[in-house]
Amino acid sequence: MNIDTPLQLLGGLAPKTFMQRHWQKKPLVIRQAIPGFVPPLDRSDLLDLAAQEEVQSRLVVQASEGGKQPWRFKHGPFGRKALPPFKQTGWTLLVQGVDLLDERVHALMNQFRFVPDARLDDVMVSYATDGGGVGPHFDSYDVFLLQAHGQRRWRIGKQKDLSLQPGMPLKILAHFEPEMEFVLNPGDMLYLPPRYAHDGIAEGECMTYSIGFRAPSRSELAGELLQRLAEDAGDAVGEGLYADPKQAAVAQAGQIPDTLVAFARKALEDALRDPLALQRILGEYLTEPKGHVLFDAEATGEADAGLVLDRRTRMAYDAKHVFINGESFLASGRDAQLMRLLADERVLGATSVKRLSAPARELVQDWLEAGWIHGDN
Known part of the structure; x- marks a missing residue:
């Protein structure tokens, strides 16, 4: 992508x-970011996805004024009869990871690859009645909110008080102070x-596509990397046992020996002695597919x-x-250049594939059979 x-x-x-900037x-409010945008999925398509066991979906219902439960929240899957009537106001259906389920939505997300892939998370599609x-609320990550159907009125503010309303099933701000308001078409x-x-807030029936970006916390990242480091510790440090043949008798048995x-x-x-250890486990973590992701493990073409x-x-x-997909490979020379091109462009032409070394071509064939890549015939 030409970033200029x-x-x-x-x-x-x-x-x-x-x-x-x-x-x-x-x-940033962008009018007609995608002129004449026609959503890849209509309401019926989204409901079909929400009914599937392997798809992550949520239902949020706001009670009418004076109701005992102002907000209700439920995880899917949702059959059609489990959802409120379309004539009922104030409810929202949220479907996560739609870019993994539909090639057209995946293509939409790829328009945002001026941000590193390591930060791209997924596309969530929301349907709401009036x-x-x-x-x-606030999110802990960057997000682009693309209006797909109908209208939604947004109120936003750079809020300092991020305290939440107690006893709510959702993280709702206790003292929201909007600074700007506008309607997206x-x-x-x-x-x-x-x-x-x-x-x-939906003004009539509406759909919104949320392109979100992952932002791991320091504690989350440290915990994940340390766990992965621990899994590899046996190979890195060996199985040598602690030995103390010069340990003297002690009068204070509770003190931990300096040795x-x-x-x-x-x-x-020793576990960190490998200078590439941190880069390796970080790359494996950042490319690990989400837990619910499954690939079609069958060959779909030849490496040629x-x-x-x-x-x-x-x-x-x-x-x-x-x-x-969570695996790492040392790469150098022409193979590294071609693999980087595949990662950047997500495609690699037949001429370039033929320039791969024999071991790299064998690796590509394994990825084909695992369903990680497909032949572009």
């Missing part, structure tokens, strides 16, 4: 300019940085043909590795 070329998607800003800094919404889009408070502390410190240092990554496949690279 102005995009209608970003209101005439080049990706480079958008990232400098707005990304993680301030909101007055529907999920209450004033089909094709309009709103970008919001993390922790920017917002409240979207044992030093032994533990050395074990941790051009290649296309499956829409569910996560692929990335660093200076030394290529990562795909």
Whole structure:
């Protein structure tokens, strides 16, 4: 992608300019980000997805004024009879990870690849009846809110007080203070940085596509990486036992010996001795498919043909590795260049495939048979 070329998607800003001015800094309302936008999925399609066991869906219902339960929340799957009538106001159906389920929605998400793939999360599609919404709240990640059908009124504010209403099934702000208000029509889009408070209310029946970006916390990232490091610790540090042949008799048995502390410190240092260990486990973590993702494990072409990554496949690279769906491979030279091209473009032409080394072509064939990539015949 040419990051210096102005995009209608970003209101005439080049990706480079958008990232400098707005990304993680301030909101942007973009009128007709996608002119004449026709949503890939209509209401019926979304309801069909919400009825499937393997699809993550949620239902939010706002009670009429004075109701004992102002908000009700439920996880799917939802058969049609489990949903309120369309004439009932104030309810919202949310379906997560739609880009993994529909090639057209995946193509829509790919328009946002001026942000690193390591940050792209998924596309959530919401359907709401008149007055529907999920209450004033904030997200801990960046999001583009693309209006797909009907109208939605947004109120947003750079809120300092992020306290939540107690006893609610949803994370609803206790003291929402909007600063701006506007209505989005089909094709309009709103970008919001993390922790920017917002409240979207459907004006009539509406659908919104939310393109979200993952933002792991320090604790989440540290815990995940340490767990993966621990799994590899046996190979890195060996199975040598602590030995203390010079340990003297002690009068204070409760004190931990300094030699044992030093032994533990050395074990941790050895676990991190490989200079590539951190990069490797980070790349594996960032490309790990979500737990509910399944691939069709069957060959769909030959390695001699051009290649296309499956829409569910996560692929990335660093200076030394290529990562795909939680696995890592050391790569250098021409193979590394071609694998990086596949990760960047998500396709690799037949001519380029033929330039891969024999071991790399064998690896590609394994990925074909696993359903991670497909032949582009």
